[in-house]
Amino acid sequence: MGNRLYVGNLSFNTTQSTIQDTFAACGEVREVALPTDRETGRFRGFAFVTMGNEAAASEAISKLNGLMVDGRPIRVNEAQERPARGGGGGGDFGGGSRGGHRGW
16 A cells, blocks of 8 residues: 545635545645646646555545545545556648659
């Protein structure tokens, strides 16, 4: 198990300091990241919390999963690494022929 946690089902009113204070009860909190929507800039309703060590992360999962924060029961579990996204490869999108000169 790692020490990075996913925290879901957060209220849109939840702040970084609320999350920091909530998780600090289980140990050192190294980082709190609140992703925002690229277009609106609004908080997306979930966060990533990096705890100081695996023991603190494990304790946070067991103690905080289902806890009511800002009127909502939060979901806390180990963050999963994002699968690698396929990069856009080449591709011939230009017109034209592939057989050489047409001889016009």
